[in-house]
Amino acid sequence: MATKAALEAQLAVVAGFESPKVALEQYPTPPELAAHLVHFADLRGDIEDRTVVDLGSGTGMLALGAALRSPERVVGVELDADALSGALDNARRVGTHTPIHWVRADATRLPLCFDEHADDRDVTVLMNPPFGAQQGNEHADRAFLETVSEIADVSYSVHNEGSKEFVESFANDNGGELTDAFRATFDLEHQFEFHESARHQLDAEVFRIEWE
Template sequence: MKKRKLEMVLEQVKGFESPDVRREQYATPAVVAAELLYFAYMNGDLQGSVADLGCGTGVLAIGAGLLGTKKIIGIDSDIRALEIAKKNASQLDVDIAWVCCDVRDFCGRFDTVVMNPPFGAQEKGNDRPFLEKALEIGTAIYTIHNAGSADFVRGFIAGRGTITDIVTLKFPIRHTFKFHTKEIAYIDVELYRILSK
């Protein structure tokens, strides 16, 4: 499946019904999800097992399945989001195991971790448990952070992982919460590929 086709299919994935601002529940836009997943696919990182940390309504997990990954687990602490994720996966005929728990409590070992963690806009450091767990359970890690986060990410993973690539992207955020003033805002973000040690 080509990247543009993947993006078009992922547009069908329904987002959060009642997003929680404290959890920074922003749906990963199809264009960003397709970029991350196709990058992982081209690196051969979707051939084995994949974990989607903080999967929300499932766009990254579902996209991995559409690109041929057979063993996929989506992890999120919000049972309502997982219910939507299950429906999304069913509608797109993708087989995914869903786990409802805090990412800190999840155990396992995976070839690849994909994630769009909280950026820490509501509470500084919200992305750290995700990076910590990704380093613990994954070999290749694909993660999205605010632009300008390279020094933080490099320092946080020092001795435990290496950044192999950084790709800059525009992340469109639709008007979701009352404090948003624009219908769509474009945030500069960075997509990281990290190999754990």
């Protein structure tokens, strides 16, 4: 298994959004966070020989990170065509060998079927969903979690700081158990008009959930 530092170096070439859309809360996942999340998931046995689904994959950071760690296959689901185009370019830059299936779709209305009764149903979801911080898009991460609860037996998701109570309650009500949580920081460049400084820090939390 490659080190976390090596994985971060491989993901450093992944380009972000050329024209990020505020309505979709398109913030790039930093390579250091993606590497940490994927490496942790791999150590827990949640990547190798499994199907990994990246919901709201953006330009592909988490999907590509997972593809570098020997899953059976990777599925990246993204609604925005421009972001998907960027993901395809990034896949060529990173040069993964694992098959990655890019699907243009709404992650909250997933056009994919997973047989929940199959003996080999091994699906891991990795996602950095919209936090629901924009007016009119409140609780967007809840809709993503609803999809996760239907398709995954384990998931890793990034949420706004202070979300643990909500995530744990949602998991408990939907056949899940929150097993791990850790803090994360996004050091983001100015990309929307309402950002007042050249760079700003976004505090977040990452949660691992096991689903029945």
